Amino acid sequence: MKKLVIFLFGILPLAVLAQNNLGSANDYDRIALDVFIPEQVESIPEHAKSLIISKLTNAITEKGMAGAGASPRFLVTAKMELLTKDIAPTVPRVETYTFDIYLYIVDHVDKTIVSSTSFTAKGAGSNANKAYTNALRTLDLKNQKVDKFLDDGKRKIIEYYNSRCxxxxxxxxxxxxxxxxxxxxxxxxxxxxxxxxxxxxxxxxxxxxxxxxIDHDCQVMVNVASAVWASQPNSDGAMAAGAVLSGIDPDSRCYSESRTLIGKMEQKVLKDEKRDWSFMREVYQNEVMLEALRIKAFRDVGVAYGENQQPTYVYDIMWVFR
Incomplete structure (x- = not known):
């Protein structure tokens, strides 16, 4: 749990030196964009798709904007539209294609285009896949046109957050x-x-x-552990319940309640089976075993393990390609 929040807020240092200065080059370091082309896009062959994603990633990396943000509302994507196709009656056969290549920064939540630019490219090869690939290999995205595309996108993203805070x-x-x-x-x-x-x-x-x-998750875990222990008040039940309780953040308000439950289980297991709490050490030291026990305990009481612990992202940007 704590690891998740550390991950989410690794980009939010407490010492804030930022200014709303659109002209500062360092501003790029604070806006992270991920490159995404949906698998459902069939107009770009797979190898060509990987190549254009790589080129786009390199371009935004050069500007210091690469890397998915914790809440990646804004994405960079690309599409290709075929303009012409010529097949030369030669041996070997040569296919020549001309494409328009469109780059977009999109708000995938509101389904709007934030910034865009386009290029025309030509490629030839013995088949369509090679023609697409050769066209993209010659495409240089480190130029003033792409710089302006990214600058416009950065400015509008900043305006979005400032105006809708x-x-x-x-x-x-x-x-x-x-x-x-x-x-x-x-x-x-x-x-x-x-x-x-x-x-x-x-x-x-x-x-x-x-x-x-953490308070909510603590209470859920205490409830699950209590239910597991009530249904199986022995060392096996204590092991499963203890695995659940070990995931509770010590800063949560019901942490003391979890310790009280552990104390009750410890006393009963010692009294009934003459086993002290040291039998749990093997479990606590084995993360795989611990996780497996947690998942089983949650399933046994009908609670979805990890529910609402991970942010949900659905990148629906197929509207760009229609």
Whole structure:
């Protein structure tokens, strides 16, 4: 649990030096964009798709914008449209294709295009796949046109967060009240550091939502462990319940309740089976065994293990390709 939140907020250092200065080159370091082309896109052969993703990733890496953000609302994608196709009656056969290549930065939540640019490319080969690949190999994305494309996207992303800050924070709070804590934290962590005022407001909300997060999960784990122990009040039940309780964050408000339950189990197992709590050491030292016991315990009492612990992302950008 704690590892998840550390991951989510690794990009949110407490010392904030950012300014809302669109001209600062360092601003790129605070806006991370992931490159994504849906598997369902059939107009680009697989090898060509991998090549264009690689070239796009390299281009945004050069600008310091590569890497998925904790809440990757904004994505970079590309599509290719065939303009001409010529087949030369030669041996070996040569197919020549001309394409328009479109690059987009999109808001996949609101389904809007934030920035775009396009190129025309030509490639030839013995088949369509080789022609596509050869066209992309000659494509240079490290140029002023791509720089402007990324600059425009960066500016509009910053404008989005600055203008909709209160709405974004309200959305995060709403998710938290629905026990969708990971999504709430991911929503807050997606605010770039460069948007200083909004970023600071988000930081103010992180602590309370995180506390609610670990408190909620603590109570779920205590309830699951109690149910497991009630149905199997012996060393096997204690092992399963203890595995569940070991996942509780010590900072949660019901942590003491979990320790009380462990104490009760320890006393009963010692009394009935003459075994002290040292039999749990093997479990605690084996992460694979511990995880397996946790999952089984949750299933046994009909609770979804890990529910709402991971942010949910559905990258539906097929509308770009229609």
């Amino acid at each position: 209160d709405f974004i924070i309200a959305r995060a709070k709403s998710l938290a009240t629905q026990n969708q804590f990971a999504d709430a934290l991911a929503t807050l962590s997606g605010i770039p550091e460069v948007c200083k005022d909004c970023y600071m407001k988000a930081l103010d909300e992180v602590g309370p939502i995180y506390q609610d997060f």
